[in-house]
Amino acid sequence: MKVRAAIAYGQHGQVSVETVELAPPGPRDVLIQMKAAGICHSDMSFINGERSGVEYPIVLGHEGAGVVLECGREVTGVKPGDHVIPVGVPECGACPACLSLKTNLCDEYFQAWPERPFRFDGRSAKGFCELGTFAEAIVVRETRVAKIRPDAPLDVVCCLGCAGATGLGAALYTARVEPGSSVVVFGLGGIGLNVVEGARLAGARQIIGVDTNPAKESLVRRAGAQHFVNPHGVDDLLGHLRELTGGGADYSFECVGQPRTLRDAVECTRPGWGTTVMIGVLPGAQEIALRPRALLEGRRLLGSYLGNTKTRTQLPGLVDLFMEGRISLDSLISHRIGLERINDGFAWLASGAATRTVIGF
Ligand SMILES: [Zn+2]
Ligand SMILES: [Zn+2]
Known part of the structure; x- marks a missing residue:
């Protein structure tokens, strides 16, 4: 399918919003329609000279929330229509790290990830943190998808995926x-x-x-x-x-x-x-x-x-805290924009004007 996505081509200070081809989900993958995504300092480090050793081009974004559109045949944890937060740290549930209470860093997090779901101009690109949430839709492995309650506002709880959990x-x-x-x-x-x-x-x-x-x-x-x-x-x-x-x-x-x-x-x-x-x-x-x-x-x-937060088992509990009124994520969101204005969001972050800017899709 074709989606609009924000792509970084190098450390030159701007991202480019373009129409790209998104690969269909593989057997263990989930296709997510993004509803909202937060802009984080880590995204900015791809365009402001702070990060080295990056493979460009790359679709930025690692914080967001959306709705499952389609699942690969081996996916068991979510189904179409589920509300989800895609997460940069996977939780396979079976490795020594996932079975330990000492860490949230699943062994899968440290494994090389060959997949490049975005294609354009005859080349393919990864998503940041194997996500790339600054796109209308994304394809991610099931181990990187946290299912949350359906009544939570996605344009607010999206911020739990990075800033909130961290x-x-x-x-x-x-x-x-x-x-x-x-x-x-x-x-x-x-x-x-x-x-x-x-x-x-x-x-x-x-x-x-x-x-x-x-x-x-x-x-x-x-x-x-x-x-x-x-x-x-x-x-x-x-x-x-x-x-x-x-x-x-x-x-x-x-x-x-x-x-x-x-x-x-x-x-x-x-x-x-x-x-x-x-x-x-x-x-x-x-x-x-x-x-x-x-x-x-x-x-x-x-x-x-990510605050030692076990993404698939503990992140839904942080959403519950918000829904119970015990944390106030709304007040952390300072700006709301569409994807086409993403460079304004980076400018506000760089100047200190923004606490969290949320992109709505
Ligand atoms: Zn972040
Ligand atoms: Zn694991």
Whole structure:
């Protein structure tokens, strides 16, 4: 079938919306009609010089929601008409990782994926994260499809596929924030605000949002933070955070992707048990340097990919949290556009004007 799709051809700053041919689903694949897709910083890294080693052209987009149109003959988990969130991290349900509670990174996630479902100009292209949600329809393996309840608004819960799962999961499943904890969140974009929501849901006593953009203060307070700190407004950021938390935070979350911010996130936690979750992606080949004693003093640094959220079994539960009114994804969505205006969405993300821009199909 023919679909409109947003294609990146290289690190040149724009994507091109074109009509492409979408291959029919194979025996274990699902054809999904996309209804909504969120624009994430990871998509932008394909066109702003931050990502290397990419095979272009590629159809961008890894966050979205839609309706199943057609299933391959071996597909058992979904059927036409089901509402679904396609996900970048598969869950096969059978590998050692899927059987463990320690990780969400299914063995299939690390396997090379040869398929290129999009065809145009005599060549074929992959979708980002084997998805490519910036297209009117996509073909993905069943292991990358989370079935959700039919009454959830797809143009809102689409944001759970990346930002929501990453942020909420980092608090709930990676850090496992306990009731009564103090929490500092660095970087209050779509992911950081979801971390705040997750920490509030977990019963955190004190949540502090840190961002250089003063416009984030009202957003983070609405998400559940009691304090907002602008690093430009204080002389000694670490001293200020230690004082606010009474000696250091129980948990901190780095959602910026800068080595300096990661060091601050580790150093602002309490010796003995302070735990930092690294979420932000450092651009290019940058490395991190930490003061060794910061860790020797008993602090912990945890990596987190998609918030340790097991995509097919736990993501539907996050949709339930939204439907029960316990998390407020709507307030995270700042802009809504059609696919043809996708480059405006990237511009708003780059300038900091957008929290989450959702494309409607
Ligand atoms: Zn993302
Ligand atoms: Zn697996």
